[in-house]
Structure formats: structure tokens, C-alpha cells
Amino acid sequence: SSELTQDPAVSVALGQTVRIxxxxxxxxxxxxxxxxxxxxxxxxxxxxxxxxxxxxxxDRFSGSSSGNTASLTITGAQAEDEADYYCNSRDSSGNxxxxxxxxxxxxxx
Amino acid sequence: QVQxxxxxxxxxxxxxxxxxxxxxxxxxxxSGSYYWSWIRQPAGKGLEWIGRIYTSGSTNYxxxxxxxxxxxxxxxxNQFSLKLSSVTAADTxxxxxxxxxxxxxxxxxxIWGQGTMVTVSS
Numbered sequence: 108s109s110e111l112t113q114d115p116a117v118s119v120a121l122g123q124t125v126r127i128x129x130x131x132x133x134x135x136x137x138x139x140x141x142x143x144x145x146x147x148x149x150x151x152x153x154x155x156x157x158x159x160x161x162x163x164x165x166d167r168f169s170g171s172s173s174g175n176t177a178s179l180t181i182t183g184a185q186a187e188d189e190a191d192y193y194c195n196s197r198d199s200s201g202n203x204x205x206x207x208x209x210x211x212x213x214x215x216x
Numbered sequence: 217q218v219q220x221x222x223x224x225x226x227x228x229x230x231x232x233x234x235x236x237x238x239x240x241x242x243x244x245x246x247s248g249s250y251y252w253s254w255i256r257q258p259a260g261k262g263l264e265w266i267g268r269i270y271t272s273g274s275t276n277y278x279x280x281x282x283x284x285x286x287x288x289x290x291x292x293x294n295q296f297s298l299k300l301s302s303v304t305a306a307d308t309x310x311x312x313x314x315x316x317x318x319x320x321x322x323x324x325x326x327i328w329g330q331g332t333m334v335t336v337s338s
Contacts, residue, residue: 208262
């Protein structure tokens with residue numbers, strides 16, 4: 108399958124924990140990567156692989172996966188975490204295609 | 217550190233060919249096991265992967281755009297390029313170039329250009 112499904116919008120109270128999910132058949136075969144995008148800016152990689160953070164990404168960001176669902180968890184959300192979040196995976200249909208989820212708008216209340 | 221910068225016309229007429237170049241600085245485009253990708257984002261919408269190239273010249277394209285897309289690389293200039301033919305208003309978007317690594321476990325885009333807005337209009 109070549110689709111990744113995300114909830115369009117999620118909100119979290121300041122300092123609380125939020126989980127953003129991504130569903131798709133390809134996630135049974137491949138890990139997802141996650142990107143944060145703030146208005147007017149390019150996406151930034153925040154999680155990749157089993158649960159890896161690039162240098163400079165706070166450790167409040169973590170990733171997990173189970174079956175056809177990948178999750179990005181922010182533990183102790185900060186105001187600066189308000190952004191759009193996209194998941195990405197390889198397509199498992201064998202055509203060497205990359206797929207992005209539709210994105211989740213995270214609001215920090 | 218490696219940086220990417222897109223360049224090209226910001227306005228393209230319908231039915232013409234969109235041409236963009238991504239310049240890689242701070243490192244060689246040929247170093248490491250990286251692919252070099254193009255991704256676009258219409259205003260207010262999500263990300264769409266267009267395609268990628270390896271420095272050997274090997275390419276993969278999004279099947280939905282494959283008939284109109286050509287990605288090429290010039291290692292001597294540390295650049296890779298995108299050509300999208302027969303454009304329509306639906307191709308209006310911010311176009312990003314990005315460094316891509318993928319293997320048997322997954323994929324990632326770890327470095328992105330700032331993006332360049334391309335409008336298709338007469």
C-alpha cells in the first residue's frame with residue numbers, strides 16, 4: 108500500500124504528553140521517520156529508525172512502532188513544539204517510492 | 217555542515233517545463249550512501265515526494281509524476297536538478313531538495329533546502 112494516514116489535528120496542554128500516530132501497511136515492513144514543520148520553514152527531521160533522534164533534537168521527542176502504526180510522542184510538550192508533523196516511509200509495494208502522511212497540526216494549549 | 221539551496225524561476229507558464237537546481241555545499245554530493253531528492257508542497261497542503269537520484273545516475277520517481285519528471289546530477293558542480301514538463305496550475309508549490317538515505321529498515325530525509333516557490337501561471 109502507498110498511503111500513510113494521520114489525524115489532521117491534535118492538541119495538548121503545555122507540559123503534558125501527546126502522541127501523534129501514523130497508520131499504513133508499509134509500516135509493517137519499514138520504520139517511519141518524522142518531520143516537524145513550522146510555518147514558512149522547511150521540514151526538520153525529528154525521529155528516524157526504531158527510535159533515533161538527530162543531533163539537536165530534544166529528548167522529549169521519541170518514536171515507537173507496532174503493527175501498521177507508528178507513533179511520535181512528545182513528553183512534556185513545549186510552546187515551541189506547536190507545528191505540523193509529518194510521517195514518512197518507504198512504499199512496501201516494491202516501486203522504490205517514498206510516501207508521506209497528510210500531516211498532523213499540533214496545537215499546544 | 218552540508219547545506220542545500222534550490223534555485224530557478226519562480227514563475228512558469230502552463231504547458232512549459234519547470235526547471236530547478238539544488239546546489240550542495242559543505243560537502244561532496246558523491247560522499248556517503250545518500251540519494252538526493254525533490255519534494256514539493258502546495259500551499260496549505262502536505263508533502264509530496266517527486267523523485268530521487270544517486271550519484272551513479274540511478275533514479276526513482278513517484279509513479280504519479282513519472283511521465284513528466286526528469287532528475288539529473290552534475291557531480292562536477294555538486295548539483296542535482298529537476299525538470300517537470302507540461303506543467304499546470306496543480307504544479308504550483310514550494311519545491312524542496314533534500315538529502316535522502318534509505319535501506320532495508322526505512323528511510324529518512326536529514327537535510328533540506330529552504331524551499332523555493334514556483335507558480336504556474338500565464
